[in-house]
Amino acid sequence: MTAPTLISISDVKALKININEVLRYLKINKKSDDIIAYLDECKELVYKNANPRGAFIRTEISVCEDIIDFGFDRVESKKLAKNLKGCKEAYAFVATLGVEIDRLFERYLKIEPSKASVCDAIASSLIESFCDYINEYLKANETLCPRFSPGYGDYSIKHQGALLNILDASKRVGITLTNSYMMVPTKSVSAIIGIKI
Amino acid sequence: MDILSRIKEGYVFFDGAMGTELQKYGLLAGECTENWNLTHPETITEIHKKYFLAGANIATANTFGANPIKISNTEEIIRCAIENAKNAVNSSEQYVALDIGPTGKLLKPLGDLDFEDAYKAFSVAVRAGAEAGADLILIETMSDTYELKAAVLAAKENSNLPIFTTFVLDENGKSVTGCDVDAMVAMLEGLGVNALGVNCSLGAEQLKKYIPNIIKASSLPVIVNPNAGMPILCDGKTTYEQSPDKFACDMVEIANMGARILGGCCGTTPEHIVKMTQAVKKTPTKAIVKKNYTVASSYSHACYFDKKTVLIGERINPTGKPRLKAALRENNIDYLIKEAIGQEENGAHMLDVNVGLPEIDEKAVLTQAIKEIQAVSTLPLQIDTSNKDALESAMRIYNGKPLVNSVNGKEESINSVFPIVKKYGGVVIALTLDENGIPNTARERLNIAKKIIDRAREYGIDKKDIIVDPLCLTVSSDKTAPSVTLEAIEIIKKELGVKTSLGISNVSFGLPSRDIVNSVFFSHALLKGLDAVIMNPYSEEMKKAYYAHNTLMGIDENCQEYINFASNTISQETIKDLSDMTLEKAIIKGLKKEAREITKSLIINTPPLEIVNNHIITALDKVGEGYEKGKTFLPQLLMSAETATVAFDVVKENISVDSEAKKGDIILATVKGDIHDIGKNIVKVILQNYGFTVHDLGKDVSPEKILDYAKKTGVKLVGLSALMTTTVVSMQKTIKLLKTELPDVKVMVGGAVLTEEYANMIGADKYGKDAMDSVRYAQEFYK
Numbered sequence: 001m002t003a004p005t006l007i008s009i010s011d012v013k014a015l016k017i018n019i020n021e022v023l024r025y026l027k028i029n030k031k032s033d034d035i036i037a038y039l040d041e042c043k044e045l046v047y048k049n050a051n052p053r054g055a056f057i058r059t060e061i062s063v064c065e066d067i068i069d070f071g072f073d074r075v076e077s078k079k080l081a082k083n084l085k086g087c088k089e090a091y092a093f094v095a096t097l098g099v100e101i102d103r104l105f106e107r108y109l110k111i112e113p114s115k116a117s118v119c120d121a122i123a124s125s126l127i128e129s130f131c132d133y134i135n136e137y138l139k140a141n142e143t144l145c146p147r148f149s150p151g152y153g154d155y156s157i158k159h160q161g162a163l164l165n166i167l168d169a170s171k172r173v174g175i176t177l178t179n180s181y182m183m184v185p186t187k188s189v190s191a192i193i194g195i196k197i
Numbered sequence: 198m199d200i201l202s203r204i205k206e207g208y209v210f211f212d213g214a215m216g217t218e219l220q221k222y223g224l225l226a227g228e229c230t231e232n233w234n235l236t237h238p239e240t241i242t243e244i245h246k247k248y249f250l251a252g253a254n255i256a257t258a259n260t261f262g263a264n265p266i267k268i269s270n271t272e273e274i275i276r277c278a279i280e281n282a283k284n285a286v287n288s289s290e291q292y293v294a295l296d297i298g299p300t301g302k303l304l305k306p307l308g309d310l311d312f313e314d315a316y317k318a319f320s321v322a323v324r325a326g327a328e329a330g331a332d333l334i335l336i337e338t339m340s341d342t343y344e345l346k347a348a349v350l351a352a353k354e355n356s357n358l359p360i361f362t363t364f365v366l367d368e369n370g371k372s373v374t375g376c377d378v379d380a381m382v383a384m385l386e387g388l389g390v391n392a393l394g395v396n397c398s399l400g401a402e403q404l405k406k407y408i409p410n411i412i413k414a415s416s417l418p419v420i421v422n423p424n425a426g427m428p429i430l431c432d433g434k435t436t437y438e439q440s441p442d443k444f445a446c447d448m449v450e451i452a453n454m455g456a457r458i459l460g461g462c463c464g465t466t467p468e469h470i471v472k473m474t475q476a477v478k479k480t481p482t483k484a485i486v487k488k489n490y491t492v493a494s495s496y497s498h499a500c501y502f503d504k505k506t507v508l509i510g511e512r513i514n515p516t517g518k519p520r521l522k523a524a525l526r527e528n529n530i531d532y533l534i535k536e537a538i539g540q541e542e543n544g545a546h547m548l549d550v551n552v553g554l555p556e557i558d559e560k561a562v563l564t565q566a567i568k569e570i571q572a573v574s575t576l577p578l579q580i581d582t583s584n585k586d587a588l589e590s591a592m593r594i595y596n597g598k599p600l601v602n603s604v605n606g607k608e609e610s611i612n613s614v615f616p617i618v619k620k621y622g623g624v625v626i627a628l629t630l631d632e633n634g635i636p637n638t639a640r641e642r643l644n645i646a647k648k649i650i651d652r653a654r655e656y657g658i659d660k661k662d663i664i665v666d667p668l669c670l671t672v673s674s675d676k677t678a679p680s681v682t683l684e685a686i687e688i689i690k691k692e693l694g695v696k697t698s699l700g701i702s703n704v705s706f707g708l709p710s711r712d713i714v715n716s717v718f719f720s721h722a723l724l725k726g727l728d729a730v731i732m733n734p735y736s737e738e739m740k741k742a743y744y745a746h747n748t749l750m751g752i753d754e755n756c757q758e759y760i761n762f763a764s765n766t767i768s769q770e771t772i773k774d775l776s777d778m779t780l781e782k783a784i785i786k787g788l789k790k791e792a793r794e795i796t797k798s799l800i801i802n803t804p805p806l807e808i809v810n811n812h813i814i815t816a817l818d819k820v821g822e823g824y825e826k827g828k829t830f831l832p833q834l835l836m837s838a839e840t841a842t843v844a845f846d847v848v849k850e851n852i853s854v855d856s857e858a859k860k861g862d863i864i865l866a867t868v869k870g871d872i873h874d875i876g877k878n879i880v881k882v883i884l885q886n887y888g889f890t891v892h893d894l895g896k897d898v899s900p901e902k903i904l905d906y907a908k909k910t911g912v913k914l915v916g917l918s919a920l921m922t923t924t925v926v927s928m929q930k931t932i933k934l935l936k937t938e939l940p941d942v943k944v945m946v947g948g949a950v951l952t953e954e955y956a957n958m959i960g961a962d963k964y965g966k967d968a969m970d971s972v973r974y975a976q977e978f979y980k
Contacts (some may be wrong), residue, residue: 003426003427003463006430007429007430008432010368014432051367051369051375059226072226072227073227099373102307106874109874110531110534110535111534113835113875113878113882116875117832120875157922170302171365173373174340174373174374176303177301180923182870182872182873182921182924184308184309184872185307186873
């Protein structure tokens with residue numbers, strides 16, 4: 001296995017924020033000019049504080065019944081095994097918006113919680129957009145399975161550590177884990193993506 | 198020859214990667230590298246020998262991840278690792294470094310690792326390494342200044358070994374936690390490390406452009422240990438850095454820039470190191486130049502006392518501020534945080550933090566205030582206390598290099614302040630007064646300043662880390678006072694070559710329209726070259742003087758700062774038409790400025806309670822009902838709540854309405870293990886708006902802490918938040934503990950993963966589906 005590939009993006013605005021998705025997160029079902037203007041203001045704040053970084057690695061896998069062997073980790077999960085059925089290889093990947101986003105939330109929670117809640121929704125959309133960007137890159141030459149993250153279904157969140165470890169995520173991307181397996185920065189995603197033969 | 202003397206002689210070379218080599222010997226991906234010290238000691242020694250043979254002077258022992266947070270047998274592994282490395286040494290110019298990498302966890306408040314726990318973990322590694330006979334400590338691959346500070350303190354306090362530190366830069370020239378080179382250098386030099394620099398993340402070619410910044414800022418030998426051959430995908434293009442020849446070539450360039458200590462990180466091999474040492478040795482060394490910057494820093498950036506006068510916000514100081522006093526007594530740190538952010542947004546460059554009140558535990562409150570302010574403000578802080586213990590505790594946990602306010606010419610002050618400043622690193626404000634008080638002449642004040650500077654030198658504190666405040670007395674009691682101060686600024690700068698600072702406002706004490714006097718005096722001081730001022734960032738007069746001065750002196754590039762300032766001032770002065778706006782409408786629409794203005798005019802003729810009940814609460818109720826019916830959205834609900842707070846604040850400035858408005862007490866906490874805090878904070882704001890007193894215990898709070906607090910205060914309603922399935926377990930534990938110990942306490946719960954059913958299952962009394970639902974329950978509870 002080679003070293004993980006580090007992913008960065010020089011212009012964060014190349015990542016689009018889907019406003020309709022943000023409105024859905026905020027449970028806002030009717031748009032007004034006021035709301036859109038407010039969202040635009042928050043969008044700028046999120047862009048300014050986001051530092052999208054990620055890493056991926058390609059690894060051989062073997063799936064036997066409900067056990068998946070990644071080489072760096074053995075996972076027992078029916079749903080993941082089903083997801084990876086027939087795959088011989090997979091990508092492990094992580095992506096984050098960086099810790100300045102968390103600091104932005106903390107700051108606005110103290111002075112203007114409305115902005116914190118809106119920025120939170122926008123950041124959720126932005127990290128999705130960043131993951132899609134990475135997905136697009138990876139699927140250029142092959143067909144990929146849907147992303148599957150630790151904590152989803154019966155893929156225990158306790159496997160988060162092994163996944164971050166193989167990607168050298170704390171050192172190279174700045175993603176750390178708390179004792180309860182939460183990723184910090186909070187706007188971070190880790191996942192396995194099976195490669196279809 | 199010891200390593201520090203060796204550095205003075207010429208280049209010193211670090212080795213390359215350990216992991217990359219071990220993989221050639223069969224290390225599996227994801228396997229614990231450090232275990233190989235025990236299982237394959239000969240292999241480790243062999244790799245160290247290869248690097249020594251390649252020309253490296255320092256073998257980095259295989260202890261990167263060896264700390265109790267990552268592994269269980271830290272001491273044993275470190276002992277073996279140092280021994281394995283020492284077995285490779287065969288010359289007096291070969292050294293062994295104890296390698297200390299990050300814990301892999303983020304420190305509080307954004308993460309869940311306590312600063313002192315990080316310190317303890319590093320201390321275990323340091324003691325083991327020093328005992329095993331390491332020649333130096335290398336603290337490397339750090340990207341968080343806070344964790345780095347914990348590691349450096351552990352190294353300083355548990356060994357006498359030289360300390361080398363390297364941090365990680367990304368493509369923007371900052372660490373992933375947002376720290377720039379200047380801030381990193383300022384903090385590390387303050388802490389007294391022996392060499393500093395960068396490693397990992399980027400290859401030599403990309404790292405190159407940031408090396409001059411480090412050399413320019415630092416007086417210490419600079420270390421550069423880049424990666425090689427690690428793939429980086431930037432903007433859709435993958436680059437591989439790089440062959441041994443190219444690596445060597447880039448390292449020669451880096452040596453030419455003035456770096457003294459060179460080596461490799463991830464992906465570098467003995468071949469990289471041999472090529473590098475051979476090529477660099479032919480390059481003459483550059484002198485390491487001592488810099489004389491006066492600089493303070495935060496977690497993110499440095500503040501240089503240079504051309505432009507530094508504005509230090511004075512608002513976090515209880516003297517003459519009844520509301521701040523009350524906030525401190527109630528341990529309402531949020532109030533201080535709002536003051537901090539408000540001053541930052543109004544142009545302050547640094548913030549003074551003073552919480553000195555006789556009736557509070559200053560050490561505890563100052564430490565907490567600094568921790569919380571530095572988590573949300575980017576500005577460097579000035580720690581303002583006359584309590585020695587409070588100063589030490591605050592400097593220890595400060596994330597950067599602070600300003601210290603203050604020392605004076607009294608022996609007692611010098612002897613208590615300087616040892617602490619020397620230990621933790623800081624810039625000190627020196628007041629020109631001594632046992633005989635404040636002298637009447639500028640010359641005598643200069644003499645005290647001179648004495649303080651001389652005494653600082655004896656403690657190993659350089660003149661550049663002293664800023665002299667020649668003090669300013671009240672003009673209404675002594676008409677010559679201002680001119681003495683101005684003269685003192687001039688001669689102290691000229692004759693002693695130090696920076697100066699002044700607390701301005703004292704000059705106008707007892708006079709009407711003090712701002713006018715203050716700002717003109719400030720202009721005069723600026724002309725004398727005043728380097729820093731402690732002032733009120735909300736004072737328009739002071740800012741007018743400041744921005745105009747900078748423009749007139751030609752130090753405001755393209756007059757840009759002045760133009761920005763002036764255009765903001767004009768837009769604020771535009772008179773708004775408030776004729777058909779009511780307070781109720783303003784709150785519903787979330788218009789804060791309007792709400793403030795209307796409340797100000799209402800308060801003249803309307804009793805405060807009437808404003809609260811007939812205007813503010815009515816408006817909030819409408820918004821709340823709209824939200825419950827799905828017509829108003831969460832951000833709007835919050836904006837209205839914030840606007841109501843603005844109106845409340847105006848009312849409170851005029852009369853204390855607290856006792857009448859209070860509806861009951863509620864404890865809120867995000868449970869142990871959970872660091873997502875947004876939901877809980879939203880509920881808090883809304884509850885406060887409805888008149889409830891919220892005791893916010895924060896996030897990641899243990900069941901025991903919640904129980905203790907409930908016991909201590911007797912509060913009968915507790916709200917808990919959890920966001921993840923993994924942390925609902927702690928919620929259940931908390932409820933169980935509360936119910937066992939305090940059966941009459943009611944618990945309401947909320948959070949993304951919870952449902953009514955789930956909440957019932959874990960024994961909660963109420964599932965709050967949203968903020969308003971919690972308000973309704975609290976209202977019912979306290980009816």
